[in-house]
Amino acid sequence: MAEHGDYAVNDFAFKVATVNGTGSASANGLLLQALFRMGIPVTGKNVFPSNIQGLPTWYEIRVNKDGYTARSPDFHLVVAMNPQSYARDIEAVTSGGWVLYDNTRELDDEFRRDDVSFIGIPLAGMCVDEFEGSRTRILMKNITYVGALVALLDIDMDVVKGMLQQKFSAKQHLMDANFRAIEMGYSYAKEHYDCPLPIRLESMNATADHVMINGNTAAALGCVYAGATVGAWYPITPSTSLMDGFSDYCKRFRVDAESGKNNYCIIQAEDELAAAGMVIGASWMGARAFTPTSGPGISLMSEFIGLAYYAEIPSVFFNVQRTGPSTGMPTRTQQGDLMLCTYASHGDTKHIALFPSDPRECFEFAVAAFDLAERFQTPTFVVSDLDIGMNDWMIPRLEWDDAYVPDRGKVLSAEELEEAESFYRYLDVDGDHIPYRTLPGVHPKGAYFTRGSGHDKYGRYTEGSAEYMEVVDRLLAKVDSAGDAVPAPELHQDEEATEWGLVSIGGCHWAVLEARDDLAEQGIAMDYLRVRGFPFNETVERFLAEHDQVVVIEQNRDEQLRKLITVETGCPKKKLKSITYYGGQPLSKGHVLDGLAEWIPELASTAPEGLAASGRDVSGGDSESDPATAEATS
């Protein structure tokens, strides 16, 4: 019999291992939402293959009463629904944990472990007896394991049933089937096992002011609220759901009631090059236009990005990063495009980039990106990633100020042009490095020729050295001046600086916060700055200067944030230590603690037994997936 340690209520992680394409997503969504509605802080991570049907897929749920939302790879329970992945799923359970499996077919002895408990429930068998039709049986098997978990984890049955009623209110037969499946799993678990398990749930009141959403949907909504009218895109994982979201919200809120026509235009382009060209064409006309893509798309768009930079055309690019290089692992997360985005295209270029850490910032930064792009008349990137974009996050409710007015930047109206003595597109009239812009069709005096070839400040073609340099020097000053306009860094620091400072970016934030709190409990304080925008500003410079040692934590192999800091600030490279994780899973606190222990010897000795070793991914995800079938959604 396995030894179960002391488990706190509302503090554990579990995962459901299923087969891609069997409808488990809705069952897992039901689970996640039920916990959220019980008021318990919760996060869900979907670890899925690049495949439509047949390959193993996992859904990870972490509950944490203290509100930590970083991924935890310490699974106390695995719901093993996929015999194909039994070996590694059962291996992934922490010692003293539980395996819930379908014992319609008895588990092979080779999978047995002495240090975990096995909970067999004849899910398939019960569903064959209870339901008609193979598809229904497969779907209801998922709902049956949810029913078993309701008993085993002490999930509030009223909440679950309430959700099913809400979901199937118009489809009585589906509601009946779901209710039967839930009850069946629940009753079987109650009758055959001690319920609840030591890992269990208790209702709390910690999610009242929160919502559960993914970053792509939130970013899409940000585009709607920012007033974007033209979206051009080419489908690519993991950014596709961003345009799906934009399309859905536009259908709801952007259709003219009288004519039934659309106050938006979404163009599915022939490739990413065309998508970028469309965004640039639309933005040139004065529309707020954007494209969602991922790293490979940015590679393809790079020629156009350079044109938009040089011709000074506002344009918004969402890069939902995935694992590179090349096709890489399309369904795994990474922060491998930091340098690609900030310097995309040939020649001297530099771009504004925003780095959201969660869906809330995806929404806010989407709006900010359009304002910045128009104000500085330049490409602007929202650099998200698969984990933020596609996973389910608990975030504080979004807010909207109805007094918001879009910052359209320096655009001359027909009246202003009528009165103007002259207009030159690239002339820095005000000394702020930003010239005035006109929109086609507005006024005869506003016409000018937009070109990616050499031009002088009057907008004329040139091959002259001085005239060329005058313009590109202004461009550099212009983009650099955006450092104070991008979202300010998030600073966690008391008055007196600690010896070590931590710097991170994007979705690393949550693991860093958790690790930092762990260290603080041991009496080790560390200041922390999260970069939220590029170019870096004075706050970043000051933080680097104030700390003797700085550890940069990021999710790529090549220390891209560390390199950016080295290039763009006065901080000596030697002072910057690096912690990188780039295996494709979201960062966990174990990555941070392990990494810090390598740089700071005192940490390794003061850390309690097992601390540094936990919270780190050992399973390796779906490393055994079949290479022949791993292409479909890339």
Add this chain to the structure above:
Amino acid sequence: MSYITKPVARHPGVPANAIGLTPRDYEGSMSTLCAGCGHDSVTAALIQAFYELAVEPHRLVKVSGIGCSAKTPTYFVSEAHGFNSVHGRMPSVAAGANAANRDLLYVGISGDGDSLSIGLGQFCHAIRRNVNMLYVLENNGVYGLTKGQFSASADIGSLSKAGVANRQGPIDPVNLALSLGATFVARSFSGDKEQLVPILMAGMRHQGFAFIDVISPCVTFNDHKGSTKSYAHTRTHMHEVIETDFVPLKAEIKTKYGEGEVKAVTLHDGSTVRLRKTNPDYDPSNRRAVLDYLGATAARGEVATGLLYLEDTNDDMHSFENTVDVPLVHVPYETLCPGSEVLDSIQDEWR
């Protein structure tokens, strides 16, 4: 200095058009192309067409990619907005611009390298998308700016200036446009302004993607004996399938065609295109028959010209997308943003 302004000189005898402008008002800066370049004749024909249609200069949008052809938008209508984008990618810029502001007149100028090699994909998809624009392909079978390499429109057996024969099959843009569903497909010759101007005018008034392939010889790299895109070859092998006259709305109809069967097509804005067939069997409204006819003329080594296919529809990218009639750039922000109350109700769905 590569930027040359033209002196302002008005010929006192030239009448002003309906909006008080003379042809001079539709000119641009001085061409920097080679003397005798076919592209300059196309530019002159465009200027004539804009003048006759009384196009408001600032309501015209000129777009191009990269290459000799792409330079030409600077040589006409200085007071129009122009965009010299990247090689082969002009169609996407035009599509995006048109998506945002459907009220302007879009004229794209491209070349055979720009449209048939690096930009073949974008060219094809602009046709499929039916972007409402006039798309002029200045076709000379050769790369000019990089000094004389064959382009994808070079015919098999056509000789380069160095005497090398092209072995690869040509991409025929007219064939391509027809097979991809273009509703306005024409071919003309830069040396035949009389034919070219009415086709350009009709193309500007056509709803949807209007394509015109203009054989426009390169005097420097592809005008020698043995070239199938030279002035001499085009003149001797040109076969005008159909004569075109364009009659703007409310204009007095005075057709220059006396004899033959005339077919009149009324465009969506009320203007009329009158087509006179040189061959009574030719039917410019039957896509399959046109493809067959063109295949036969090509096999004889002839270059069929004229407004070869015309289908009057109200379709374009916006009708496909069901976009509002008013340009999206004119939709007020208040209409676009659902506001805080809606945000609250959306978030209730996220709980």
